[in-house]
Amino acid sequence: MSSTTVTKEVSVGDVAARGADLSQGPDGERMALNVGPSHPTTHGVLRLIMELDGDLIAKCEPVLGYLHRGDEKIAENMTYNQFVPYTDRLDYIAPLANNVAYVLAVEKLTDIEIPERCQAIRVLVCELARISSHLLGMGVFGMDAGAWTPFMYTFTEREKLYTLFEELTGARFTTSYTRIGGVSRDVPDGWLSRVIKFCDELPKAIDEVEKLLTRNRIFLDRTEDIGVISKEDALAWGITGPNLRASGVDLDLRKDKPYCGYEQYDFDVPIGVKGDCYDRYLVRIEEIRQSIRIVRQVIDNFPGGAWYAEDAKKIFAPPKEKILSSMEELIQNFMIVTEGPQVPPGEVYFEAENPKGILGFYVYSKGGGVPYRLKIRAPSFCNLSILEEMAPGHMLSDITVILGSLDFVMGECDR
Amino acid sequence: MDQEFAKGLLERYAFLSSRDSADCLSYFCPTDNLVELASVLRDREGFEMLVDLTALDWGQENSPRFTTLYHFYSLALKTYLRIACDCPSNEEPEVPSLAAVYPAADWHEREVFDMFGITFAGHPNLKRILMWDEYPYHPLRKEFPLAGIETTLPAPDVAEVTEASVEPAPMMGGPFVSPAEGNVSESEPRAKDESWTEEVEKTL
Numbered sequence: 001m002s003s004t005t006v007t008k009e010v011s012v013g014d015v016a017a018r019g020a021d022l023s024q025g026p027d028g029e030r031m032a033l034n035v036g037p038s039h040p041t042t043h044g045v046l047r048l049i050m051e052l053d054g055d056l057i058a059k060c061e062p063v064l065g066y067l068h069r070g071d072e073k074i075a076e077n078m079t080y081n082q083f084v085p086y087t088d089r090l091d092y093i094a095p096l097a098n099n100v101a102y103v104l105a106v107e108k109l110t111d112i113e114i115p116e117r118c119q120a121i122r123v124l125v126c127e128l129a130r131i132s133s134h135l136l137g138m139g140v141f142g143m144d145a146g147a148w149t150p151f152m153y154t155f156t157e158r159e160k161l162y163t164l165f166e167e168l169t170g171a172r173f174t175t176s177y178t179r180i181g182g183v184s185r186d187v188p189d190g191w192l193s194r195v196i197k198f199c200d201e202l203p204k205a206i207d208e209v210e211k212l213l214t215r216n217r218i219f220l221d222r223t224e225d226i227g228v229i230s231k232e233d234a235l236a237w238g239i240t241g242p243n244l245r246a247s248g249v250d251l252d253l254r255k256d257k258p259y260c261g262y263e264q265y266d267f268d269v270p271i272g273v274k275g276d277c278y279d280r281y282l283v284r285i286e287e288i289r290q291s292i293r294i295v296r297q298v299i300d301n302f303p304g305g306a307w308y309a310e311d312a313k314k315i316f317a318p319p320k321e322k323i324l325s326s327m328e329e330l331i332q333n334f335m336i337v338t339e340g341p342q343v344p345p346g347e348v349y350f351e352a353e354n355p356k357g358i359l360g361f362y363v364y365s366k367g368g369g370v371p372y373r374l375k376i377r378a379p380s381f382c383n384l385s386i387l388e389e390m391a392p393g394h395m396l397s398d399i400t401v402i403l404g405s406l407d408f409v410m411g412e413c414d415r
Numbered sequence: 416m417d418q419e420f421a422k423g424l425l426e427r428y429a430f431l432s433s434r435d436s437a438d439c440l441s442y443f444c445p446t447d448n449l450v451e452l453a454s455v456l457r458d459r460e461g462f463e464m465l466v467d468l469t470a471l472d473w474g475q476e477n478s479p480r481f482t483t484l485y486h487f488y489s490l491a492l493k494t495y496l497r498i499a500c501d502c503p504s505n506e507e508p509e510v511p512s513l514a515a516v517y518p519a520a521d522w523h524e525r526e527v528f529d530m531f532g533i534t535f536a537g538h539p540n541l542k543r544i545l546m547w548d549e550y551p552y553h554p555l556r557k558e559f560p561l562a563g564i565e566t567t568l569p570a571p572d573v574a575e576v577t578e579a580s581v582e583p584a585p586m587m588g589g590p591f592v593s594p595a596e597g598n599v600s601e602s603e604p605r606a607k608d609e610s611w612t613e614e615v616e617k618t619l
Contacts, residue, residue: 065545072530073554077561108438235463235490238519249490256493348438349467349486349495360467362484375469377486385522414545 030058033396037066041144041400044410046384052396060391060399062384067414075374079340080106080180083374088174090378090412093136094129094355096165098412099178101352104259105361106180106341106371108348112312116303118182119261124298125168125177126260126352127291128195131202132161133355134242134284134291137407141281142213144404145222150209157205160198167191180341181316182308192299199292206288213281223277227390227402230275237389238382241357243406246283247275253353265297277405284407314342340369356380356409376415380408420492424460428452434499441497446510449500450537453485453516462487462496465513468523470531474557480505481533485513502533512538530555 036047045066051059071090075083087102088095100122107114139154162172167188169175177184213219229239234247244251252269254262270286272279308316317336322329345367351360357379364373383406391399421440425431430448434441444452456462467486474480479501487496502508512535513520524535525544532553535541542548547569552559562583568574569581 065543065547068545070554073559073561236518238464238466238517240466251490256490346437349497350438351466358466360486362467362469362486364471373471375467377467377469381522381526382519385519389518 035399037063041403042410043140043403043408046403046408046410046413048387048399050391050396050399055395055397057391057394057396057399060388062387064381064384064410065414067410069415071415072374072376075371077370079369080343080371081336081341084178085174085176088176090376090415091133091354091356091359091380091409092173092411093409094133095173095175096125096169096177097129097133097352097354098359099175100126100260101350101354101359102361103178103180104352105348105350105363106343108350109343109346109363109365110180110312110315112181112309112315114181114309115306116261117186117305117307118309120298120301120303121183121187121307122178122260123262123265124195124295127294127298128161128164130291130355131288131295132158132165133407134288135161137355137404138209138213138281138284138288141401141404141407142209142219144400145219147213147216147219150212153205153209153212157198157202160201164191164195164198167194179308179316180343181312185319186307192302195295196299199295202292203289206285210285214285220278222398222401223281223405225274226277226394226398227405228274228276229386229390233386233389234275237386239357239386240379240382241354242283242287243280243357243383245270246272246279248272253351253358257351259350259352264301265294267291267294277401280405280407316341336369342369343367343371351377354379356407356412357383359412376412378412378415380410380413381415384408384413420494428455434497436497439495439497441499444498444500446500446503449498450511450513450516452498453513456487456496457516460489461491462489464488464490465517465519465523466495468513468520468527470527470533470555472531472555472557478505479503481508481531483510483527483533508533509536511536512541514538529553532556 031052033050033052034047035050036042037045042048047063047066049061049063050057069089071086074086084099084102087098090098135154135158139151142150165175166172168191169177169184229243229247231248234244234249239247240251248271250269250271253259255269267290270283270290272283313332314335317323317333318329323333343365345365347362347364349360349362351358358377359379360377362373362375362377363371366372387402387406391402394402424440424442425433430445431442431452434443464487465485466488469484471482471484472480473482481502483500483502485498485500487498488494489496500510502510508531510533512524514524514535515537521539522544524538525541527533528535528541529543529545530553543550546554549569551566552564554563560583563581565583566581568579574580
C-alpha cells in the first residue's frame with residue numbers, strides 16, 4: 001500500500017489567507033455562541049446561534065418567534081377596524097405607515113373613492129413615519145458602529161416628530177390613526193405649519209449627523225464592504241425597501257405602483273452601488289431628505305374638502321358630532337361598530353412601500369365585517385432571511401453592524 | 416398589456432387554469448408542475464421576486480382543504496402574479512418546495528408548515544419558525560381555538576419546578592369582549608391582586 005503525503009510549504013502569508021478563507025475548513029476548535037434573544041445588538045428579540053472559528057463566523061442561525069402574538073389568527077376573529085391597533089404593533093417604529101398600508105389593502109376590496117384630502121393626509125403621515133423610522137434606524141446604526149453622538153441628534157428630531165404625531169392622532173407611539181374609508185380625525189389647526197417648521201429644522205440635524213458619520217474613518221472601516229448583498233441575491237431572497245435599493249435594484253412601489261396619489265409628487269429614489277452596510281446607510285440618509293421634499297409638496301398643495309369617504313355609508317362611521325345629532329348617522333355608526341365595515345367578498349393582495357421595505361397584506365373576504373384570512377407579508381421577516389447566507393465569513397464584531405444596517409423590527413418579523 | 420400577457424401564459428403553460436381574482440392575474444397550478452412553473456417564471460417570464468407565500472385553510476369539512484398561494488412580482492412588467500395550488504391530501508397536505516428556485520421561499524414555507532402543518536417536499540430545513548419546535552398544534556388551522564390549547568412549557572426544567580404549563584388565554588365568554596360585570600380578579604386572573612378595591616357583599 002502506497003501512500004502519498006501531500007506537503008505544502010506554509011508561509012506566514014498562507015496562514016493569514018487560510019484564516020480568511022473558510023472553505024479550507026476550520027483551523028481550530030469551533031465555538032458555539034448564542035446571541036440574544038435579549039441583547040442590545042439584536043434590536044429586540046432576535047436570537048442568533050452562531051458557530052465561531054476564532055473570530056470568524058462559520059455558521060449563523062437566526063431563531064425567531066420570541067415576539068409572536070398570532071396577529072393573523074387574531075385578525076380572523078375581529079372586524080376590520082378593530083385590527084387597526086394591531087397594525088401599530090407590527091413595525092412599531094413607524095406605526096402610521098402600517099395603519100395606512102393596512103386600510104389601503106382592505107379598501108382595495110371595496111369600490112369606495114377616497115377623497116383627495118384624505119389621500120394627502122395619508123401620504124403626509126407615511127413620509128413622516130419614514131423620517132421617524134430612518135432617524136431611529138440610522139442613529140442606532142451609528143451607535144452599533146461605536147458612534148454615540150449621532151444618536152443624540154436623531155433622537156432629538158424624533159422627539160419633535162412624536163409631538164406632532166401626538167397632536168394629530170392623540171398618541172405618540174401607537175397611533176391607530178386610519179380607518180377603513182378614511183382617518184380617525186382631520187388635521188388640527190396650525191398643525192401643517194408646525195410640520196413645515198420641523199422640515200426646516202430637520203436638514204440641519206441631518207447635516208450634523210452626516211458630518212459625524214459619512215466621512216468618519218472609523219465608521220467607514222466598519223461598514224464599507226461589510227455585509228455585501230449582490231443584486232441577484234437581494235432579489236432571490238425577497239429583500240425589499242432601502243436594503244434592496246442599496247444593492248442597486250430600482251424598486252420603489254411609490255414610483256412603480258403608485259398608491260395614495262404618490263404619482264403627483266416629485267422625488268428621487270436613491271440607489272446604492274455595492275450593497276454593503278455603508279450603502280444602506282447612505283440610501284436611508286438620502287431617503288430622509290427626499291421624504292422632506294414630499295412632505296413640503298403635500299403641504300404646499302394641501303387639498304380641501306372631505307377627509308373621509310362620505311358616501312361609504314356601510315364602511316366609514318361618521319364623526320361624533322353627526323352621530324349625536326342625526327338618527328341615520330347614529331344607526332350607521334351602530335352597524336359599523338357592531339358588525340364591522342361591510343366589505344364585499346373577494347381576495348386582494350396589496351403592498352405598500354414602508355420604511356423597512358415592502359409591507360404586504362393578503363386579505364380573503366367572504367363578505368361581512370371580518371376577514372376570512374389575513375396574511376401579513378412583513379419586510380423585516382424577508383430581509384432577515386438572508387442572514388444565514390450572508391453572515392458566514394464575517395467577523396463576530398461585524399454582526400452588530402450588519403444587523404444595524406438591515407434595520408429590522410421584530411414586531412413585524414414575528415407578528 | 417395584462418390581458419395579452421395572461422393569454423400568452425395560458426397558451427404556453429397548458430397545465431395552468433384560470434382563477435377568479437379581481438386584483439391581479441391569478442392561476443391554479445397542479446402540484447406536479449409547481450417547481451417547473453416557478454423556474455420558467457423566474458428564467459423566462461421575468462418574475463424575479465417571490466414576494467409572498469401563504470396558505471388558506473377552507474375548514475375540516477371541505478375538500479381540497481388547503482390551498483397554498485404564491486405571489487410573484489416582475490420588475491420589468493410591474494405586475495403581480497398569483498399562483499394557487501390545492502393540496503391533494505387533506506390529512507397529510509404536501510406540496511413541492513420552491514426554496515431551490517427562490518431562496519425567499521425558505522422561511523415562508525417554514526412559516527406555512529408551522530402555522531398550517533403543510534409539508535414542503537424537498538425543503539432543506541423544514542422546521543417550525545415562529546412556535547417552538549415541540550409545539551404540537553398548527554395555530555392558523557380553522558379548528559384551532561383563538562384562546563389556544565393548554566400545552567406543556569417549552570422549558571422542561573422550569574415546568575418541573577413550577578408545575579406551570581402554557582395556558583389558553585382568558586376569553587371571558589367571547590373574543591375581545593370585556594365583561595360588563597364581575598370584578599377585576601375574575602376578569603383579569605393574571606393581574607396583580609386588586610381585591611382590596613373590590614366591593615364585598617356584607618354578611619348580615
